[in-house]
Amino acid sequence: MKFARDTWLIFQRQFLLLVRQPVWLFVGIFQPVMYLLLFAPLLKPALQASSNAEAYRIFVPGLLVLLAIFGGLFQGFGLIAELRAGVIERSRVTPVSRLALLLGRSLRDVVSLIAQAIIITLLALAFGLTVFIGDLLLAYLLLALIALMTSALSYGIALVVKSEDALAPLMNTIAQPVLLLSGILLPLSFAPGWLQGIADWNPFSWAVDGARALFAGDLGNDAVWQGLSVMAVITTLAVTWAAREFARSVR
């Protein structure tokens, strides 16, 4: 009860501060729309898809997963600014739940990601994507898990390194292989065998496969439950670890 209340309190505050920055809305929507408009036309021939709808069914879930990963991974910068301002220390002298300090923030990130995802889905629908609403909601759940995980990781790492200068290269180093090996932009079915072998070890490639199956309307596909479970497990670990970092002494 106290925990839920605390989480809601932190979430409200963070959400309010976010919507006060209209720049965020602009950047958050502009980027994916560019991908959709400028990149997608190349897809149909490249993927040898039979229709625009099919091309979008492959591309859009990948794009959404990409946004979830990146949107989350770079949240740590905001936290470093809060650390510097003394806001985190001020929170830590109160009896507020440490898990709530993390979750309130991460849930804000999840909500803003889902808002982005809805806008992109609507646009893609206008361009000819078709998807079942039930499958779509399940895909959003998957995205929410990813965003929760990556933002929690980012917050945890921010608390450990405590400086933007260290966080930026670290996040890029994590993001790059994750991106290249997850088959996000193009499916790995084109990749040589050894590359696919490595990709199997990339948890996000499971997530992408799951999301693609959902957008394809293939709810019974093993990739769906596998993707969801892999993400759920890693998210739990990431959240537990990051909440501990909030509880530990930081300066």
Added chain:
Amino acid sequence: MIETKGLRKSFRSRQGRSKKAVDAVRGVDLVVAQGEIFGFLGPNGAGKTTTLRMLATLIEPDGGEANLAGADLRTNPGEVRRRIGYVAQGGSTWDESTAREELVLHARMYGIGKAEARQRAERALEAFQLTEYADRKCKTYSGGQRRRVDIALGIIHDPKIVFLDEPTTGLDPQSRAHMWDEIRRLRAEGMTVFITTHYLDEADALCDRIAIMDHGEIVAEGTPAELKREISGDVVLVTVEGSAQDAAKVLETEPYVTRLETSDESGLRLYVNDGARDMPQILRALDTAGFALSSIELHRPSLDDVFLTKTGRSLRES
């Protein structure tokens, strides 16, 4: 109200390749009574902030124990948090929120309900003369206004003890006087106030009791008057035209000089038993040795003199 025993903390920090341990706090024993303004005086790096951060549950002590308002620091930090307030040296407000938002949020983090939190925020804004700026973003505040918000935040939940880390650093003299009044008002309400400061006059005027800290240890403790009384006699400040070192050689041998320090190129600090009686003798001795005086001053020992005799350094210099 506060009782600590053997509180210790050392930090491991990297210096180039080698790791070095800094003993920031080495065994602090303190007793602070309820309703007292207790001052922590010491130069940069003495370990004041580290001690406060330990007492405020922000860092775990390496050793020792503490009891705050009846709650044990080690076994029950959650209860300690409920009973204390803490105002950090570096501030605690977020640029993009308003003072009112910060106060309401902070009250709510202590589990206070929404309506009650709003009322408390309103009262705090009034008490700290912030009503006028309450709904402006914190980034638009002056340093003094911002500091007042910090302190209002620290006491929004009516703690039994409040820790204020350098509450007046960076304030102009008028704001500083205001802040002293605020702090005295907290005491009048029965709160125990624990402040740190670099200012001797502040410690002297504001604090009921003080502890002088140096290199992680408490070197003296008592009321300002007690501490000054420990240094018997008076202080004579002499500035000569020429080298203070040479003048020191002359005065060292005078029997009535109990202690002597050179404070800079040409300044001397003499501790004597009775300034009024000994000053003429000092003048005579210097005159005989051929030193021309540029000034001579007599005063009662200050806290700086206490610091000087306890640590061998002046607080002003360090």
